[in-house]
Amino acid sequence: MKYRQLTKEQFESLHKEFAHFLASQSIDVKEWNQIKKEKPAVAEEEMNVFSDVVWDDVLNKTQYVEHFSKTSANLFKCADEEIHRIAIKVTWDIDLLEQKGFEWLMQNPMDNSVEIFRGTKPYHSERNKEIFDLIEKGSNISKGEIYEYFNNLIS
Structure with missing residues (x-):
């Protein structure tokens, strides 16, 4: 397995896509239920393969990710060959995880x-x-607005 198996909630939200995935392998609902019951290792492997397909699709489209903590932010732009990072640290007592703290940062960069x-x-x-x-x-995957805001600011 390349990544990790999707959570139960993620599988539920991708129910139709998983059904199409199984159908592409000529596995219908009846056969799937039989596989789950009689060959749980095979069922697990099918779920793993589907998870990798979904993750690859999502990650191929991902251009920006960001991570916030109480006093810092790490903003990433994911190009094809390299990753760009803008690291922001606030040196006074502020909480960037709260709306008020985040707004302060955006207004006082x-x-x-x-x-x-x-x-x-x-x-x-x-x-x-x-x-x-x-x-x-x-x-978290993002649209990149915060990265681009700071990138333009420091360029």
């Missing part, structure tokens, strides 16, 4: 208590695996 760093590095392994690792560590 050049305040003396805000430190901004930028870097770029090539992927060490496969692009999608590195993005997946960021997501597993708490990052």
Whole structure:
């Protein structure tokens, strides 16, 4: 398995897609229920393969991810060959996880208590695996507005 199996909730939300996936392998509902009952390892493997297909599709489309903590933000732009990072640290007592703190940062990005760093590095392994690792560590896929805001500000 390349990534991790989708959660029960994710499988439920992708019920139709999973049914199409099984149908593409000539497995109907009756046969699927039989496989789950009599060959749980085979059922598990089908679920793993489907999970990898879904994750690859999502990660191929991912261009930005971001991770916020109480006093810092890490914003990533995921290019094909390298990943760009803008790291923001606030050095006074503010909570960027709260709306008030986030709004303060967006209105005061050049305040003396805000430190901004930028870097770029090539992927060490496969692009999608590195993005997946960021997501597993708490990052969220984003549209990139915050990254681009700070990128324009410090360019």
